Amino acid sequence: MTVGTIAIVASVCGCVTVVVNLISSPCIRETVTKRYHFFKKRRERLEILESKRNDLGRQLYEVKRQSRGKVVLKSFKNSEWLKTAKNLMKDANPLRFREQISDINPFYEPLNCFSQYNAGKEIEDFIGRLDAVHEEGKDFLLVDESVVVGRLRGSRTKLLGEAENKIKEIKGYVTGKDFQTIRVHGMPGSGKTEIVSAVNDSILNDYSMASSPPSTLPITGNSTKDHFDKVIWVTVEHKGTESPIDNLQNKIAEQLKIDLKTAGGSRADTLANELKELTFLIILDDMRNDFPLKSIGIPVPTLENGCKIIIVSRSLPVCPDIRIGKYVKIQPLPSGEARTLFEIEAGIELSKLREDIQANAKKMIDEWECLPFTIIWLAQTLKELKNNDGSHVNDVVAWNATFDMLKESPDILDGMNEKAFNRLKDNYDALNKETQNCFLYCALYPSGHLIETKELVEYWYWEGLINRNDRSGHIEDMGQAKKILHELLRAHLVEKVDSPQDQQGLPAVEGKHDMIKMRNLARKMAVHLTSPGQFLIKAGEKLPHAHLPLQPGKYLFGLERASLMTNKILAIMEQPKFSKLSTLLLQNNPIIHLHDNFFCNMPNLKVLDLSQTNISTLPQSASCLKNLTALLLRNCPYLKALPSLENSEELLLLDLSDTPITKLPDGMKKLTKLIRLNLSRTCVGEFPAEVVHALVSLEEVLMITNDDSATGSLLNGASSIEKPGILSRLAILQAKFPDAEDFNRYAVSKTHHLYKLKVCVGDVSCTHETKFRKNSVLFIQSDFHVKGQPITLPGETYELHVMRNLDLHWLPSYSLDSLKVINISGCESLVYLFKRDTLYNLPNIETISVEKCPKMKALIESKGDSGEVLPFQLQPHLDHLEVIHISDCENLVYLFRIEMLQSLSKLKKISIRRRQMDKYNEAKEPKELVLVDPLELNNNGYKGEIKGNNPDQEQTICFHELKMEIITSHQPNPRLVFCLHIKV
The missing domain is CATH 1.10.10.10 (Winged helix-like DNA-binding domain superfamily/Winged helix DNA-binding domain)
Structure with missing residues (x-):
């Protein structure tokens, strides 16, 4: 048989085999023509498959893009379609068929023909599925706002421990039923938006991941829904031509798919009508103004409607028509978390740095206030120091250079993230x-x-x-x-x-x-905004020299304020020319000399502060300062004299306190606008009446001390003032009066309306340790009577101190209404402190102290002039009295009747210190509060419970029947300390 004959026989056998296989196939119902089509068109259909798969891929991308960040209603099954399309794209990969399909001769490869047919048939099936899924996907190409529940925000910042706690806290308030409105506030950059964004995402993720709508709202008797229909996030815009309210309304309307331009009625009513049909969560980010919700169109959230509002703001404004249910303050990161965030963002472990570099890095983090956005920016800046191999991570020179740049560069904020910078500057711009x-x-x-x-x-x-x-x-x-x-x-x-x-x-x-x-x-930021040219700020930089330019360049021509305070400048030898300079702060420098013409070219200078310097005088050029309003020379230990102030007629403040200056500068009579003169602790002996007459605007005269914590020993050298009653505008007086008559003349005058006073009457050269606070009057070695009548205290007197007085037998019964403290010391004529009627004029008294008054027998008068016991029918109202202290009054045997304790509702302590204790000789039930020995009380039937067993230490003896405690303690000297704590 020839080769050709063999080939023909094989082909015929192959065709017969295919026919037999097709006839015996389970798909026998299909026509032979269609089956042959799968085989014959397999290569062409593969190209169609690839094309349709590419079409579906593009559609898949577009649906993903349209759906990105959106959480939609469960009924809108785009997520199911996305899953189906993604799986189909994977299964319908043309590559798997290219290996199966090849050019074959069915007569030579009859067995391969059947696999080719199967591949063609499978390709045809995928083409049909691709067409169906593609057609279904058309419904998801546009995600209508009506099906969007909310949008995911995402977060680029790593949220650490405290932030995570805040997220849980806020989410708990949103999903709970106790609070309908939550205010999240904190300084710019503290992470408010990131934290609330995480809350937003968590709530939406709970919804999208649940097989059915999750319970994100409390179910109440009046609520028919257990989830939010709509979660709306709106960031309030504060720039542009559109008003903030219009911007808010437009953004809400966009998410509700409402056209406010064509809707009937007002914009607010249109929004309100739509929102009333929804259970919503609205988040208003970066709220800076107080907008009524009604004016926006947001219904007030209630427990019944199940709605919630989160307001994110930098401060605490309150929408006037709603009550904020819960305030949540976002603080800067704790130091440890700030360092962890830095390590994450910079990719540098601080623990692996050299100790000095590590310390500088930690200090820098703290200096940037531990705010997340500044820490991230700082980390990104320093991240460049770390090479791929980490070889420069311990490069001291590189680190120090970067630290110096971050600290000193006035343009540092220019390098910051624009959003981060704007967060802070927006607050300033507002x-x-x-x-x-x-x-x-x-x-x-x-x-x-x-x-x-x-x-x-x-x-x-x-x-x-x-x-x-x-x-x-x-x-x-x-x-x-x-x-x-x-x-x-x-x-x-x-x-x-x-x-x-x-x-x-x-x-x-x-x-x-x-x-x-x-x-x-x-x-x-402030330094950045004022540099260069507006401010010259070199404060606290330990500079040994001022380096003031003699001729201001274009950047300093408009210099308005300069601060060189707290440096190490010894002298300024320049003669600067600053025609617009209005403030010059040079305090807290060891300056001993200024150039003679230093002030010649500062015509607009208003505020000059040279306090705490070592200058002995000002240069004569200071007399040229015609616009000067404040001259401060506090605590200049070498200041002896000043040039004339005759030309400084605009001066409002002259402060020479704590200086050894001995006389007022020339030209004082020209200072008709002066409102404050401070001569505290100076050596100026007298403030003459002729100068007082000229200073018609004077409101504050400080000639004793302006330090309310100062002791009386600082009264040395205090000036006295003549005829202060002339000063009709005087509100604060701290001065010396040479005698009681001068003081009484001023006190009874109708010209004064004092806000604060601190007055010393008499000899202030004596040293003592009493502390004088606001509105105190001190009499020291001065009479308390004028022409046989007690002096009158100004109505604003809170404290009365009388020391070493010889004519005070008891306090008068008038002009004591404002007193809170009475302190009497060394008054040899004092017999008792109060008469009975005096007590009714002490409604505000809190502390009574009497020391070294040897003739004092009683705190309150107990017997009349003829020796009869005075009745005690009316109870005085000493509602504020807390402490009674008596020391070294050897003849004191009586305080007051014991039933008076009922009037002393706030009395905490009675302390009596004396050298010896009188015996207790009364009946078993004492009717008067007298000095007693606790042993005598025990002997008379009152059982005391002793607390503390060491006789050398303080002991407390409780007499429960008498409702009192007696505290005794032993000193190294023979004095017996005797304190009664009354338990009324």
């Missing part, structure tokens, strides 16, 4: 111009400086940053000043801090004022 100027003024202090608010507000006043015409009382009490401070605190540009006394847990000292501190980042 302030009015006056408040902005006052904020920038704070930057004149050194970094981290604790600023006394009283001093700061007064700087603003002297500079003219706040309206002087609005003042009706004390400068620090001006409404405008308080409002500005409130706005700065609310904007998180400054923060309240405890005074050093508070930080050490010491008692508060009267006269100390509130303290604030600029936030480090805010100060850097």
Whole structure:
């Protein structure tokens, strides 16, 4: 048989084999033509499969893009379609068929023909499935807002321990039933938005991951839904031509698919009508203004409607038509978490750095306030120090250079992330111009400086940053000043801090004022905004020289304020020319000399502070300062004299306290606008009447001390003032009166309306340790009577101190209404402190102290002039009396009738110190509170319970029947300390 014959026979056999296989196939119902089509068109259909698969891939991408970040209603089954399409794309991969399909001769490869047919048939099946899924996917190409429950926010910031706790806390408030409105607040960059974004995502993820709508709302009797129909996130825009309310409404309407332009009725009503049909959670991010919800169109959330609102803000404004249910404050990161975040973002482990570099890095993190966005930026900046091999991670030079750049560069904020910088600057931009100027003024202090608010507000006043015409009382009490401070605190540009006394847990000292501190980042921004040219700030930099330019360049031509405070400058030999300079702060420098013409070219200078310097006098050029409003020379230990102030007619403040200056400068009579003169602790002997007459605007005269914690020994050298009654505008007087007659003449006059007073009458050359606080009057070696009549105390007197007096037998029964403290010492004529009728004129008394009055027999008069016992029918009202202290009054045997204790509701302690104890000789039931020995009380039937067994230490003996405790303690000297703690 020839080869050709064999080939023909084989082909025929192959065809017969295919036919037999097809006939015997389970698909026998299919026509032979269709089956042959699968085989013949297999290669062509594979190309069609690939094309349709590519079409589905593009559709899959578009549906994903449209759905990205959106959580939709369960009825909108796009997630199921995405899953189906993704699986089909995987199964219908053309590569798996290319290996099966090849050019064959069915007569030579009859067995392979059947696998080719199967591949063709499978390709045809996939084409049909691709067509069906593609057609179904058209419904998901556009995700209509009506099916969107909410949008996922995502977070690029690593949220650590405390942030995670806040997320759980806020989510608990949202999903619980106790609070319908939650206010999340904190300073810019503290992570508020990131934390609330995580809450938003958590709630939406709970919904999308559940097989059925999860319970994200409390089910109440009046609520028919257990999930939010709509979660709306709106970030409030504060820039642009559109008003914030319009912007809010448009963003909400967009998510509700409402056209506010074509809708009938008002915009707010249209939104409200739509939202009333929904159970919503609305998150308003970056709220800065107080918008009534009604004006926006948001229904007030209630327990019944199941709606919730989260308001994210930097401060604490409150929408006037809703009640905030819960406030959540977001604090900067704890130091440890801030360092962990830095390590994560920088990819640098601090523990692996050299100790000095590690310390500097930690300090830098703390200086940037532990705010997440600043820590991330700092980490990204320092990340460049780490090479791929980590070889530069301990490069001291590189680290120090970077640290110096971050600390000192005035353009540091330019390098920050724009969003991060704008977070802070937006707060600044939201302030009015006056408040902005006052904020920038704070930057004149050194970094981290604790600023006394009283001093700061007064700087603003002297500079003219706040309206002087609005003042009706004390400068620090001006409404405008308080409002500005409130706005700065609310904007998180400054923060309240405890005074050093508070930080050490010491008692508060009267006269100390509130303290604030600029936030480090805010100060850097302020320096950035005022440099170069507006401010020259070199405060607290330990500079040995001033380096003031003699000729200001283009950047310093408009210099308005300069601060060189707290440096090491010994002298300034330059003669600068600053025609616009209004504030010059040079305090706290060891300056001993200024150039003679230093002030010649500062015609606009208003505030000059040279306090705590070593100058002995000001240069004569200071007489040229015609616009000067405040001259501060406090605590200059070598100051002896001043040039004439005749030309400084605008001067409002002259402070020479704590200096050895002996006389007032020339030209004082020209200072007709002066409102405060401080000569505390100076050597100026007298304030003559002719000068007093000229200073018609004077409101504050401080000639004793301006330190309310100071002891009386600091009264040495205090000046006396002649005829202060002339000063009709005087509100604060701290001065010496040479005798009781002069003081009484002023006290009874109708010209004074004092806000504060601190007055010494008599000989102040004597030293003593009594502390004088606000509104105190001290009589020392001075008569207490004028022409046989007791003196009159000003109505504003809170404390009365009488020392070494010879004509005081008892206190008068009038002009004592305001007294809180009475302190009598060394008055040899005192027999008793009060008459019975006096007690009714002491409604505010808190402390009574009597020392070294040898003739004193009783605290309160007990017998009349003829010796009869006075009746005690009416109870005095000493509702505020807390402490009675009596020491070294050897003849004292009687305090007051014991039933008077019923009137002393706040009495905490009676302390009596004396050298010996009188015997108790009364009946078993004492009717008068007399000095007693606890042993005598025991002998008379009163059982005392002793607390404390050591006789050398303090003992407390409780007499429960008498409702009193007696405390005794033994001193190294023979004095017996005797204290009664009355338990009324």
